[in-house]
Amino acid sequence: MDKLRNEASSSESKTESNKEPFWVFGYGSLCWNPGFEYQQSLTGYVKGFSRRFWQGNTTHRGTEDKPGRVATLIEDKEGITWGKAFLVAAENSVALPYLTKRECKLGGYKTCVVNFHPTPFLPATRADKKDALLYIALPENKHWLGSAPLPDIAKQILECRGPSGSNVEYLLRLADFMREEIPEALDDHLFSLERLVRKFAADFKICLRSLVGEQERAEREVKVAVPSNQFASRIPEKKLRCVNM
Numbered sequence: 359m360d361k362l363r364n365e366a367s368s369s370e371s372k373t374e375s376n377k378e379p380f381w382v383f384g385y386g387s388l389c390w391n392p393g394f395e396y397q398q399s400l401t402g403y404v405k406g407f408s409r410r411f412w413q414g415n416t417t418h419r420g421t422e423d424k425p426g427r428v429a430t431l432i433e434d435k436e437g438i439t440w441g442k443a444f445l446v447a448a449e450n451s452v453a454l455p456y457l458t459k460r461e462c463k464l465g466g467y468k469t470c471v472v473n474f475h476p477t478p479f480l481p482a483t484r485a486d487k488k489d490a491l492l493y494i495a496l497p498e499n500k501h502w503l504g505s506a507p508l509p510d511i512a513k514q515i516l517e518c519r520g521p522s523g524s525n526v527e528y529l530l531r532l533a534d535f536m537r538e539e540i541p542e543a544l545d546d547h548l549f550s551l552e553r554l555v556r557k558f559a560a561d562f563k564i565c566l567r568s569l570v571g572e573q574e575r576a577e578r579e580v581k582v583a584v585p586s587n588q589f590a591s592r593i594p595e596k597k598l599r600c601v602n603m
């Protein structure tokens with residue numbers, strides 16, 4: 359099992375004089391909306407963790423009165439969490455302050471360093487595990503919500519929205535990302551939540567398309583400086599459909 363390491367040891371290595379490129383691993387909204395410039399991206403996984411929608415959020419996908427739920431990682435000896443890592447150029451002095459504000463200040467996440475394992479079968483030179491920065495929400499942070507029955511989490515996601523949009527959009531874009539870029543990855547928690555949200559939306563006659571922003575995939579990928587080595591999408595683009603059309 360890979361252990362989280364304190365980021366201080368890695369940030370010390372990025373002093374002004376000898377800054378070097380670094381990897382950031384995303385497993386939630388960073389997968390589909392990194393928001394910073396990067397040189398390349400690789401799908402892959404971290405070992406010893408499972409993804410859970412157990413972090414509350416009042417600044418992006420919820421409000422103080424109705425906090426939404428976003429992804430974090432919990433330690434799980436047998437767990438593997440798939441996502442996407444982004445290589446940030448040494449001269450990029452914007453990405454870290456941006457991530458500190460978005461993840462730590464606004465989201466309650468803390469910065470760690472973890473072993474990132476690129477998707478196997480890449481050209482050997484790119485398949486070695488790499489140190490990556492990772493933002494994880496731990497139980498002691500003030501936004502922590504923790505475990506709840508999946509139907510309750512699904513209903514909470516269906517009801518919440520914040521300055522960045524609906525909590526449903528957050529869930530469905532992550533599920534879409536996993537299906538399209540890492541179709542072989544399993545994540546029972548994520549896809550069970552997606553199924554429940556779609557079911558409740560149908561039961562309550564809620565149009566999902568009205569809850570998901572129209573930001574096109576192309577817009578979200580504007581940051582790629584070098585085409586990433588991604589699987590071609592083997593599953594036709596899944597259109598969100600109005601369940602009561």
Ligand SMILES: N[C@@H](CCC(=O)N[C@@H](CS)C(=O)NCC(=O)O)C(=O)O
Pocket residue numbers: 383384385386387388389391415418419428429430460461464465466467492493494522528
């Ligand atoms: N740290 C996780 C989760 C990051 C995440 O989802 N953060 C939220 C809450 S602070 C966020 O930035 N949301 C932006 C959005 O929902 O559009 C990741 O690596 O993706």
